[in-house]
Amino acid sequence: MLGAAEIRELALGLELKPTKKLGQNFVIDPNTIHRIVSAAHLNSKDLVVEIGPGLGSLTLGILAKVPKVIVVEIDPRLAELLPVTIKKHSPNGQLLVVLADAMKVTELPGEPTALVANLPYNISVPVLLTFMQRFPSLEKGLVMVQAEVAHRLAASPGSKEYGSPSLKMAWYGPARLAGNISRSVFWPIPGVDSALVYFETNANRDQSIRAEVFSAIDQAFLQRRKTLRQALGNWAGSVAEAQEILLRAGVDPSARGEQLGIESFIRIAQAK
Structure with a gap:
């Protein structure tokens, strides 16, 4: 598991300054990684796809539960460094890197059964709904998003947060809040708090x-x-x-x- 000092050191080595445009806020707290992975209800048979793995802290947490992870990363520097980081910290873990904009991905090297991701705040709902549509093999998922967005995704009819994202998420399957995440566990610290949303898909939709x-x-x-x-x-x-x-x-x-x-x-x- 990567700690705060190592994450900053990796970023320094890449001369990487996290950008708001790419939604780069890295989780630097190992306990939060454990919480996310635990809330995802993964088993050893799952093939996980992670969107925006960044420097790999969540990826390593996922590989402690499953043998193989597909990651979709838009930043070529991060995509190149990630296999090195994984080999060092999880030598038995299998990593498949897709260098691409997640909104433009139409194929993956395998059929993922679970989505686990710290989604970029600015495109979290479009990315989530796009992946649900394009990859029907997904059976479940755990995403970390801005707290306000999380409440919308998991909202019930009649509530003030209820709207189009709530219903479109419900089309794919029931979603629920799975915990709050303080902004203090990120680097750089974002201006808002985050929350976890867990969902399971409905395979019977027409x-x-x-x-x-x-x-x-x-x-x-x-x-x-x-x-x-x-x-x-x-x-x-x-x-x-x-x-x-x-x-x-x-x-x-x-x-x-x-x-x-x-x-x-x-x-x-x-x-x-």
């Missing part, structure tokens, strides 16, 4: 209607205080047609999107 479900969700939350009858007018073709679709789906046309769970939106998409 992927052929995902785009229609997501489109309905987006329309429902463009003006979240509108009734669904009004909010889905453009999506359905007219307010009258939206009402008919909602009635066929067994949904009250005067309800608002923030009141509905993912199963209701699935029925709405199916009724179109």
Whole structure:
């Protein structure tokens, strides 16, 4: 496990100054790494994909639980150093490095069953949802994100945090908060606290209607205080047609999107 001094030393050797643009905030506390890995509920059969491994502290924690990790890293300096760090601290660990922007990755060297990542704050939700869509082999995941984002991802219908990210996450499977992370465990220290979100995927979703479900969700939350009858007018073709679709789906046309769970939106998409 890497300590704070070694992480700073590795960064110094690369002449690396962590950048906000790439969301580079490295975890320097070994106890936090243990918490993250424990909360991920990994087993020895899992093939883990990690997004943004940075200097490798979380990667090493994951390799203590599983034999192989795929990492996706956008910074070529970090991607080049990571195998050296892993070989030194976890000589039996297998590491597969993908040098790429996570938003542009369409293939991985293997079919991952678990996603574990300290996601960049600025693109955490798009990256998470993109990976869930592109890699259906994923069965579970544990992500560390900005605390505010974590509460949105795990929110329930009717809560103030509930919105499009909550529903889109729920499409892939139930998500729950798995702990808070203080900003003090990072280097450099970010301006916000973080939180962990754990999820398991639902393998029974009909992927052929995902785009229609997501489109309905987006329309429902463009003006979240509108009734669904009004909010889905453009999506359905007219307010009258939206009402008919909602009635066929067994949904009250005067309800608002923030009141509905993912199963209701699935029925709405199916009724179109």
